[in-house]
Structures are given as structure tokens and as C-alpha cells.
Amino acid sequence: MQPGWNLGNTFDAIPDETAWGNPLTTQTLLHHVRSQGYRSIRIPITWSNHHGPAPDYVIDTAWLNRVRQVVDWSLAEDFYVMINLHHDSWQWINAYPADPTTVMNRYKALWRQIAGAFRNHSPKLMFESINEPQFAGTSGDDQNYQVLNTLNTEFVHLVRQSGGGNATRLLVLPTLFTNADQGRLDALTATLNALNDPNLAATVHFYGWWPFSVNIAGGTRYDSNVEQDLIGTFDRVRNTFVSRGIPVIIGEWALLNWDHNRPGVIERGEFLKFLEAVGYHARTRNLTTMIWDAGQFLNRNELRWRDQGVHEMLKASWTTRSGTASSDQVYVPRTGTIASQSLTLNLNGTTFQGLRQGSANLTQGADYTLSGNTLTLTASALTRLAGNRAYGVNSAIEARFSQGVPWPISIISSDPPTQAAATGTTTSFAIPTQFRGDQLATMEAKYADGSAAGPANWTPFKEFWQHFQPDYNANTIILKPEFFAEVNDGRVTLTFHFWSGKQLTYYITKSGTTVTGSTN
Known part of the structure; x- marks a missing residue:
């Protein structure tokens, strides 16, 4: 089944297949995904809007x-296929503690019909009981575990009793919230032990270290926090399940806010490092990964990857490691003398083989030097690569390694960004910003006493896009109503961090719904 792909925001969309912006699924789409190397497909399905009333729920x-x-098209493409009850989990299944009879009757009625419809289908079709199970009004985890055990157990018994191919079909059971904390894993282990069925798999979801996944609390980089969260998660599921012969499917994974509609939330090079690591750590632990794609990876209208380099890193990670570096950006000044600059290589078991621009190799010694894992681009090379030094990316080079995909490096000309005074309201406020070739990484907000201002007040670093957003075309940084909704009246100091390393300090004063901003 490895690797797998999700047909996200499609049959799980509410109320129907195209409601959340994706086109109708075609055989051509499925053929394309299969041709790109994916071997399994998860088809999330929300049934709530597509059945009749009690008691039959037809x-x-x-x-x-x-x-x-x-499903038939997917099987014809030689996919392994997984279908489920998806947003039903929070639409009505979560009400089980308060109304167990009604919820169970509906749950059983749906699975009875689904099992009957597919009982003679290929064994490459799998059923997943519930997506991200969650329950309202319980006394805590112990009761949550009991409820989920009841639903998972009923699901397995019902499907098995439906006969045909369902007697041995692979059934996929989630943990609570599809979360991989050890308590969740242990509770599912107890269910699996009690069922004693050889054709069951466990599933969890993985969206990475949360501050990095959404860019909050300064989580802008693939750092040791992100790495240890990844390794810890994958080790736990391997040790709990795989080591006992129980397959594990990472039924969804990505970063939460990697999205073509929200550019810049996750810096591209940091995302590439995450993709490379997920592929390696999953592969070495025999985990099946099914990337969540709601349209942010594959443009389904054009059948092309929105970022070909992202796809190439993903594909390489299925079989090998790739070298990376401390950054995929080298900033040089717009004017004045350009100095040499260094990057740290992450070899990941590879051997560095040189730098290339297009089809031309750069010259070691004259253009770059290597000392241990420190790669230094010489002043003369950077001056040449900067070209006319117009703001932004002037050239692209790549570091090549003995295996995997090359590491992209952009040579970027910039000057320190500047900002200007502004007035507005808590529902419409934008800071005039001349980015001058630079890109925004994150924003801090603090009151005069140094405490964190605004939402998520456990950290001064606010959430990119949710609380603030750059608009490079309009030369502004927008402060969102969601930010001001939790800001006290008075003066707040903002610190903007840019990917060049530059920082800007800006001051806003909020009085009711009125906001003013200045650079001093």
C-alpha cells in the first residue's frame, strides 16, 4: 500500500462532492495519481447528507x-482502496454518550449497507470504521476509550457477519482522535487483543509538531522539536503495533497550514526537510503513509503538481534519503559589497557532489568551498549569481548529492524592509510595508510589561495567516480581526521577523475599535 494518497475534500465535503472546491473525480485523475507512484488511495466519505430517516437510514x-x-475505477487502476465514515464523526457519532441507542442504530445501519454493497469486492478494498473519533459530554479519556471500543468492536462484528469477502477483508481501526499518544495506542491495543482478528490494521494521523504545522510560537523551522515529535510518534506506533505484526496506516499526514491558498505560512525549504524526514522515518519503521491532499498538492483541474519540487522530494523519500541544508535561501544586499555566505549541509547519509546552476557545474575553490558539513559560497560567485541585483530571486542553484533529489538554493537580493504609519479599525488594519525583496517569517506581539499580547497569549509569536498576513502585491501586512479580538486597549509592540534575518519593530495603539500604528 505504500505510498498512499487521500482524495480529500471530495466525498467527505458537505453536502456533496464538489462543495469544497474540487472537481468531479474522473478516471483520468485516478490514472494520473497512480502513474505518479501512489499505490493506495483513501476515499473519505461523509454519509450524513445522503441517507434517509430512522429507523432504516437508507x-x-x-x-x-x-x-x-x-471505488471501482480506483480498483481498476490497481489501487488499494480505503473508505470510511468521515465527518459523520463530529456531525452525529460524537453524540453517542448522550444518545447511544440512536447513534448506534444509525452507525450499524450505514455500515450494514456499505458492507452489503461491497461484500464481493476485491480484497484490495478496506473499510475504516470512523475518521478522527471524538465524543461530547464524556467524563474523560476512560469513557472515551470505552465508547470507541464499543463502536470499533460493533463495526468489526457487523462487517465480518456480512459474509462474502468481508469475512476476511482488512478492517482499519482508529485510535481516539486518531492520535498517537501512548494512552490512545494502548486503548486500541486492548480492543485489538479482545477482537483477536488477524485482518485488522491500526490507523493514526500525523500533522507534525503543532507550532511548526501552523507557524505559531516561533515554529518557523524544521528543528529538533519537529524532528523529535516525528521520531517519537513513529516509534510509538511501531513499538505498539508493527512489532506485534499489526499494520499501521498513517491515514492522513502533511502540515496543517501548507496550502497554496496561504502562501508563506510554511517556508518551502523547511517543508522539504519535513517531507524528506517523514518518508525516511516511516519507511524504516514499515509504516504506510497516506498524504492528505485536499487540492494543495495536486491541481486536479490541470492534473499537475502545484509544486513539482515538493512532489519530487516526496517521491524520493519513498525509497531513499536526500541531502538538505540549513536553508534554501541565501540573501545578499541590493547594493554594496557582497560577502561570502555559508550553509550547513544535512547529508542524511549521502555524499555531497557539488553545486550546479542549470546544466553548468560551479567550480569548487573559485565558487564554493566545503569544510566538513559547512558549504561556503564565495563572494565572487554570489556577486555573479546576484546578476543585476533586482529585488527578489536573482538565480537558482542546487546542491547535488550521491542519491535523492538535489537541494534548491535561491540567491535573493534584498534591502531591510521599511514600514510606515497607519490608521484603521480592528476589522480593517494594514501596515504599509516595503518588503524590498524580503519575506516575512513570523510576528511577535507584546504589551509594555513584556507579556504576550493577543490570542495564544502563552507565546508572543502569533499564528501566521490566522492573526497576521503579508500581502506582497499590496505592500502591506494585514493584522486580522482575530488578532485584535484578544488585544487589550493600549500600546502593543510588534516585532516582525524576516527570512533574511532582519527584524522590524512597529507600534500599534488600540482604543475600542480604532487602531493607529507607527514606527516609533
Whole structure:
């Protein structure tokens, strides 16, 4: 099954397949995904809007036929296929503690019909009981575990009793919240032990170290926190399940805010490092990964990857390691003398083989030097690569290694950004900003006493895009209403951190719904 891909925001969309912006699924789309190296496909399905009332909860014929059509197309492409109950989890299954009879009757009615519809399908079709199970009004985890055990157990018994291929079909059981904390894993282990069924798999989801996944609390880089969270998660599921012969499917993974609609939240090079590491750590632990793609990776209208380099890093990670570096950006000044600059290579078991610009190799000694893992670009090389030194990316080179994909390095000309005074309201406030070739990394907000201002007040670093957002075309940084909703009246000091390393200090004063801003 490795690697796998999610047909996200499609059949799970509410109320129907195209409601969340994706086109109708076609055979051509599925063929394309298969041709790109993916071997399994998860088709999340929300059934809530597509069945009749109690007591029979009859699934709409047209909806079931459409699901069957896409499942059949996927199997014809030689995919392993997984279907589930998706957003049903928070729409009505979560009400189980307060109304167990109604929820269980509906749950059983749906799975009875789904199991019946697919009972004679290929064994390459799998059923997943519930997506990200969660429950309202419980007394805590112990009761949550009991409820999930009841639902998972009922699911397995019902499907097995439906006969045909379902007697031995692979069934996939989630942990609570599909989370990989040890307590969640142990609770699912108890369920698996009690069921004693050889054709069960466990599933968890993985969206990385949360501050990095959404860019909050200064989590701008793939650092040791991100790495240790990744290794710890994958080690726990391997030690709990894989070591006992129970397959583990990482049914969804990515970073939460990597999205073509929110550019800049996750810096591209840091994301590439994350992708490389996930592939390696999953592969060496025999975990199956199914990337969550709601349209942010594959442009389904054009059948092209939105970022070809991201796809190439993903694909390489399925079989090998790739070398990376401390950054994929080298900033040089717009004017004045350019000095040499260094990057630290992360060899990841590879051997560095040189730098290249297009089809031309750069010359060791004249253009770059290597000392241990320190790669230094010479002043003369950077001056040449900077070209006319217009703001922004002037040239692209790549570090090449003995295996995997090359590491991209952009040579960027910039000057320190500047800002200007502004007035506005808590619902519409933008700071005039001349970025001058630079890119925003994060923003801090503090009151006069040094305490964190605004939402998430456990950290001065606010959440990129949720609380603030650069608009490079308009030359502004927007402060969002969500930010001001939790800012006290008075003066707040903002510190903007840019990827060049430059910082700007800016001051805002909030009085009711009125906001003013200045550089001093």
C-alpha cells in the first residue's frame, strides 16, 4: 500500500462532492495519481447528507452508486482502496454518550449497507470504521476509550457477519482522535487483543509538531522539536503495533497550514526537510503513509503538481534519503559589497557532489568551498549569481548529492524592509510595508510589561495567516480581526521577523475599535 494518497475534500465535503472546491473525480485523475507512484488511495466519505430517516437510514441510491463507481475505477487502476465514515464523526457519532441507542442504530445501519454493497469486492478494498473519533459530554479519556471500543468492536462484528469477502477483508481501526499518544495506542491495543482478528490494521494521523504545522510560537523551522515529535510518534506506533505484526496506516499526514491558498505560512525549504524526514522515518519503521491532499498538492483541474519540487522530494523519500541544508535561501544586499555566505549541509547519509546552476557545474575553490558539513559560497560567485541585483530571486542553484533529489538554493537580493504609519479599525488594519525583496517569517506581539499580547497569549509569536498576513502585491501586512479580538486597549509592540534575518519593530495603539500604528 505504500505510498498512499487521500482524495480529500471530495466525498467527505458537505453536502456533496464538489462543495469544497474540487472537481468531479474522473478516471483520468485516478490514472494520473497512480502513474505518479501512489499505490493506495483513501476515499473519505461523509454519509450524513445522503441517507434517509430512522429507523432504516437508507443510503441514497445515486450517492452509493457514485461511491461505488469511484471505488471501482480506483480498483481498476490497481489501487488499494480505503473508505470510511468521515465527518459523520463530529456531525452525529460524537453524540453517542448522550444518545447511544440512536447513534448506534444509525452507525450499524450505514455500515450494514456499505458492507452489503461491497461484500464481493476485491480484497484490495478496506473499510475504516470512523475518521478522527471524538465524543461530547464524556467524563474523560476512560469513557472515551470505552465508547470507541464499543463502536470499533460493533463495526468489526457487523462487517465480518456480512459474509462474502468481508469475512476476511482488512478492517482499519482508529485510535481516539486518531492520535498517537501512548494512552490512545494502548486503548486500541486492548480492543485489538479482545477482537483477536488477524485482518485488522491500526490507523493514526500525523500533522507534525503543532507550532511548526501552523507557524505559531516561533515554529518557523524544521528543528529538533519537529524532528523529535516525528521520531517519537513513529516509534510509538511501531513499538505498539508493527512489532506485534499489526499494520499501521498513517491515514492522513502533511502540515496543517501548507496550502497554496496561504502562501508563506510554511517556508518551502523547511517543508522539504519535513517531507524528506517523514518518508525516511516511516519507511524504516514499515509504516504506510497516506498524504492528505485536499487540492494543495495536486491541481486536479490541470492534473499537475502545484509544486513539482515538493512532489519530487516526496517521491524520493519513498525509497531513499536526500541531502538538505540549513536553508534554501541565501540573501545578499541590493547594493554594496557582497560577502561570502555559508550553509550547513544535512547529508542524511549521502555524499555531497557539488553545486550546479542549470546544466553548468560551479567550480569548487573559485565558487564554493566545503569544510566538513559547512558549504561556503564565495563572494565572487554570489556577486555573479546576484546578476543585476533586482529585488527578489536573482538565480537558482542546487546542491547535488550521491542519491535523492538535489537541494534548491535561491540567491535573493534584498534591502531591510521599511514600514510606515497607519490608521484603521480592528476589522480593517494594514501596515504599509516595503518588503524590498524580503519575506516575512513570523510576528511577535507584546504589551509594555513584556507579556504576550493577543490570542495564544502563552507565546508572543502569533499564528501566521490566522492573526497576521503579508500581502506582497499590496505592500502591506494585514493584522486580522482575530488578532485584535484578544488585544487589550493600549500600546502593543510588534516585532516582525524576516527570512533574511532582519527584524522590524512597529507600534500599534488600540482604543475600542480604532487602531493607529507607527514606527516609533
